[in-house]
Amino acid sequence: MTSLKAASPEDLADPRGPVTPEQTQKAEELKADANKYFKECKYNDAIRLYTEAIELNPTLAAYYCNRAFAYIKTEAFGYAIADAEKAIELDPSFVKGYYRRATANMALCNFKASLRDYRTVVKRAPGFADGRKKLAECEKIVRRVEFEKAIEFDDTERSIVDQINLEAMSIDDSYDGPRLSQTPEAALPTATKAIDVSFVDGMVAWFKDQKKLHKRYAYQIVMAAKDIFTALPSLVDIQIPQGVRLTICGDVHGQFFDFLNIFELNGRPSPTNWYLFNGDFVDRGSFSVEVILTLLAYKWLYPEAVHLARGNHESTNMNKMYGFEGEVKSKFSDMMFKLFTETFNALPLAHVVQDKILVVHGGLFSRDDVTLDEIRAINRFSQPPTSGLMCELLWSDPKPTPGRQPSKRGTAIEFGPDVTEAFLKHNDLDMVIRSHEVKDGGYSIDHNGKCVTVFSAPNYCDTMTNLGAYIHVTADCELSYHTFKAVPHPANVKAMQYASQFNSFGI
Template sequence: MDPAAEELKNQANDVFKTKDYERALELYSKAIEVDGTSAVLYSNRSFAYLKTESFGAALEDAGKAIELDPKYTKGYYRRASANMAMGQFSKALKDYESVFKVKPKDPDVRKKVQECRKIVKQRAFERAIASEEKEEAPLTNYENITVSDSYKGPRLDENCQPTVEFMEQLETTFKAQKELHKRYIFHMLTIALEKFRKLPTMIDISVPNDGKLTVCGDTHGQYYDLCNIFKLNGQPSAENPYLFNGDFVDRGSWGLEVFLTLLGWWLHDPKCMYLTRGNHETKNMNELYGFEGEVKHKVGPNAFRSFQTLFQSLPVAYLINKRVLVMHGGLPMVDNIALDDIRKLDRFMEPGEGGTLTDLLWADPQDAPGRGTSKRGTSAQFGPDITAEFCKQNGLDYIIRSHEVKEKGWESAHGGKCWTIFSAPNYCDQRGNDGAYLTIRPDNNLVPIPNEFKAVEHPPCQPMMYANPMMRMAGLA
C-alpha cells in the first residue's frame, strides 16, 4: 500500500474507533484516491458503510475488495454482512462458507455459518407453508388469556380505549421495567388492527389555524428518550397532537414499550397521535435487528406474528393541510405519481425489492440532480429536481421524511423542500447525535421549527440486545 494511503488508513481507523463513521468514510475515500489497488481500504470502507446502514455501498466496496484480492477473506466477510443486512441470506451464506473454508477453526465464522444455514432453511420452510395458506392467520385471541389477581399493572376495560390515567400508569410500569399484561397487549393489537384496516394508505390531517402538530422521526426502541419528548413538548392530546414517522422498533431494547405507548395514545384518541409505517415495521428488519427477538422474550414465542400483521396495516403517508407530505423514507422512483395514487396504494403486505410502497419506506434524498443508486441497496435516491417537480405537480410546499441519522436530529435539504427528522438521540448509544422534532403551525405558514434535544440516561441494557447474532461484524484491518 502507498505510504500516504497507509497513513490516511490509520487516521481513518482511529476515527472509526471513536464512532465518527462519517469522518472515517471521508478518510478511507481519500486513501482510496491515493491508492485504489488496496483490498484492505475497500474492505474497511465497507465496514464504515455498514455502520452507517449504507448497505448497498458496503456491498459494492466488499465486491471491489474481492476483485482486487480474491483471497482476502475479510472482503467475503464484509459482503456476507451486507447481504445479511439486506435480507439476502443465501448470498450471505455462500460468502460465509468461503471464509469458513479458509478459517475452519474460527468460532465466530463457524457460528455465522451455522446461523445463516438455519435462517436459509427457515425461509425455505416459510415459503413452502405460505404457498399452502389461503387466509391470513388471525391475531392471538386476547379473550382466552386470563389476568390473575396478582397482576398489579394497568388494566384496560372491554372498550379498549385507554384513558390518560391508564397511559400514565403504563409509563410508570414501563419505567419500572415491568410489563403490561399479555391480555391487554393483544386486546390493543386486535382493536387497532380493526381500525387501521379501515383507513386509507395516505391520511389527511387538518391542523387548525390556532393549533400545531409535532412531527417526530425514528425512535428505534429508545423508550426513555420518547418519554423525554413528552416531558419537553407536553403529553399527547387533541390540542397537542404528534405524528411519529416510523421506525418505532429495532436496535434499541425497548421497542415494545415504545410501540405500545404510541399505540395506546392512538387508541386513546386518534387525533392526538398519528403513526406512519417505517422500513423497520417490516418482517425482514424485525428478524434481524431485534424486535422479533424482543417480542418473543417479553410477550411470547408466537406473539410476533400479531405485531407483523398490525404493522402491515399502518398508513404510510400523511398530508398536512393539503400542503405538506410526510412519509418515512422518500419519494416514489417513477415520475407523475399523484397523491391519489399514494392514497389508493395497497399497503397490506411486506414491501418488495421495488415499487412505490418500498420507495415510501426506503428512499433517500441526494444532492445531485436526478435519481441515483441507493446507498442502502433498496429503492433509490432522489435529487432536488425530483423533489421540486413532485411538490409542484401535487401542490406541496415541502415533504418531511425520517430514515437517516442527522447530527442535529434534523436537516433541511433541496432548497427547503425536503426535511429530515430523526428523534433517537445518541443512536444505539454510540453515534453522539442529537434528537429533534419539528413543530408545524398554520399561523407560521406551516414553516417547520426544529427543536433539538439530548439523550437521557436509561437502565443498563445494551442496544441490539435482541438482534440476530449474525449482525455482529468482524473488525478493521
C-alpha cells in the same frame, strides 16, 4: 438503471499509472487516521479518509474493506457490497472481502448470498471463529426461511385475531399493574372507551420500572389500534385546527427512555397536542415493545391526535434481524409477534399535512409523474415489496446532486433536488418531511429547504452521539425545529439485545 458497482466512485483500473512511493506512504497515513476515527465511532469522517487513501492508492483490497466496514456502520449496505466486491476483484484470496460482503448482504436480508460468502470465509480461513459462528447462524436462518415458506398457505381472509381468545387470558390477583376496563366497548356509554388517560399514564410508569403489561391488555391495545389503521387510506390527510400544534417525530427505534423524553419536553399527546411518528418505532433499541404499545395505546385513546406511518423496519425481515421479533417472543409470544405484523401491514404509508407537506418515512420515486392519488391507491396490506412505490416510500433517500441513482442502502433510490422540485410542483405541495437517516444534529434541511429529514433517536444504538429532533407544525404551516440529547436508560439493557447474533455487526 445503472448498477451500484458501476456507480461506485472508483473505476476498475487506475488511469493515472503506477502508484508512487510518496502516494503509498500518504495513503497509509490516511488509513491510520481513518482507523482512529472509526474507533471513535466517527464513521463518516473515517469514510472520507478511506476514500482519500483509495484515491492515492486504489490497488489495495484492505482500503476498500475498511471503507466497506464503515459503510456498514452507517447503513450504506449497497456501497459496502460494492467496496467488498472491488476488494475481491483486486485480491480474490482476501478473506475479509467475502466477510464484509456477507455482512452487508445479511443486513439486507439477502440470506442466500450471505451464506455463499460465509462458506467461502470458513473454507479459506477455517480457524476464524467468528466466521464459523456467523456461518452457523446464517445456515439456521436460511433453513428457517425455507421451512416457513414451505408451510405457508394462502389464507388472506383469515386474521391472527381469529385465533386470539381474550376471555381465556385470566388475570391473576397477584398482577398489580395497570388495568383496562373489562366491559366491552360496545356496552359502554356513548363516547366512552375501555382505555383512558389514567391507564396510559399507569402503563408508561409500569414500563419505566421495566415491568411487563399483562398480555390480555397488550392484545387489546394492539387489536384496537389495528382496527383503526385498517379503516384508514394509505395516504392520510391531516388538517390541523387553529389552537392545535402537530409535532412530527422521526425514527425512535425502541429507545423508550428517549422516546418518553420527547413527551417530557414537548407534552404528552392530547386533543390539542398532536403527534405524527414517522416510522421505525421498533428494532435495534431493546425497549421496542414498550415504545410500540405506548404509541398504539395513544392511537386508541386519541385517534385524531396521534398519527403513525410505516417505516422500513415495520416489516418481518427487518424484525427478524434487528431485534423486534426476539423481543416480542421474549416478553410475550409468537402469536403476539404475528399480531404486530398484521398491525404493521395496516399502517398508512404517508400523510399530507395542511394540503402542503408530504410526510413519508423514506422518500420519493424512480419516476417523475407519481401523484398523491397513486399513493392513496397502494394496497399496503402486505410485506413491503423490493421495488415500486411502496418500497421507495419506505427506503429512498435524498442526495445533494441532481438526478437519481441507486441507493447506498442497496434498496430503492437516491433522489436529487430536481426530483423533489418536480414532484412537489406536480402535486401542488410545498415540501417533503422524511426520516430514515441518522443526522448528527437531529435534522437536516436539504434541497433548497424543500426536503427535511428528522431523526428522533439520540445517541442512536448507544454509539452514534447524535442529537434527536422533532418538528412543530402549526395550523398556518409554520415550522420550528427542536433538538434534544439522549437520556440515561437502564445500564443492564443494551441496544440490539434481542437481535440475531449478527448484532455484533453493530448495525
